[in-house]
Amino acid sequence: MHRQRKGIGKALLLYLEAVCPTEKLFVSTNLSNKQMQRLCRRLGYMPSGMIDNLDPGDPEAFSCKKPQRS
DSSP states (O other): OOOOOSSHHHHHHHHHHHHOOSSOEEEEEETTOHHHHHHHHHTTOEEEEEEOSSSTTOOEEEEEEOOOOO
16 A cells, blocks of 8 residues: 655644643554554654444554643
8 A cells, every 4th residue: 555654643642732622631542553653653643442343353442641732
């Protein structure tokens, strides 16, 4: 699968952090999406758990971060 790697995912997460009205921001991705998991780790998100059976054979991995306030 071809990946563009233009920074769009990072830009979206940083935007969401900037406008997040709550103390914690949760994001999720399929366990098979290693690129998104790496991005979350690089941006300081911590693993928060998984949910099975959303996509058969591919659990949903959740991560959490406390956004920095300006």
